[in-house]
Structure formats: C-alpha cells, structure tokens
Amino acid sequence: MTTYTGHRVEDHEDFILEQLLPLIVDYAGASDTPTEVVTFAVFLTLATILQAKGLSRDVLVRAIDAARLQTHEALESVQ
Numbered sequence: 001m002t003t004y005t006g007h008r009v010e011d012h013e014d015f016i017l018e019q020l021l022p023l024i025v026d027y028a029g030a031s032d033t034p035t036e037v038v039t040f041a042v043f044l045t046l047a048t049i050l051q052a053k054g055l056s057r058d059v060l061v062r063a064i065d066a067a068r069l070q071t072h073e074a075l076e077s078v079q
Contacts, residue, residue, distance in 0.1 A: 028038040047060055 024038050024042060025035055027033075028035040031038070050060065051057065
C-alpha cells in the first residue's frame with residue numbers, strides 16, 4: 001500500500017464537518033433513510049476502495065478501534 005506521509009486526518013476536518021457530513025445527513029433526510037444507514041453504506045464503500053488500494057483489513061480494524069470516541073466526546077450530530 002502506498003503510504004501518505006505528511007498528510008493528517010486533521011487536515012481535512014473542515015471538509016468532513018462542513019461538506020461531507022451535511023451531504024450524508026441531507027441525503028438521508030431526502031431519501032427517508034436513517035442517517036446511520038447512509039453513513040454505514042458510505043463507510044463500507046470507502047473501506048472497499050481502501051482495501052482495493054492495498055489497505056489490509058487489520059489496519060482498517062485498528063483504525064476503527066483507534067477512532068473510538070466516548071459518547072460524551074462525540075459531536076452532537078453523531079450521538
């Protein structure tokens with residue numbers, strides 16, 4: 001897998017919070033689908049793309065585990 005040194009998740013926070021999440025929420029509302037279902041579909045699609053690019057399942061699972069937030073720390077829109 002290609003490594004992406006010099007790039008950080010935090011560098012994309014504005015895009016994620018101001019563009020991506022609102023798109024997911026708006027689509028879920030327009031399609032009368034629970035937000036978590038749409039979010040999970042997006043997650044699975046992105047995970048599939050990352051695996052096709054060479055990201056191993058183990059790395060993906062470790063990243064998920066590392067990203068866990070306590071409910072009181074999560075954004076209100078995610079709770």
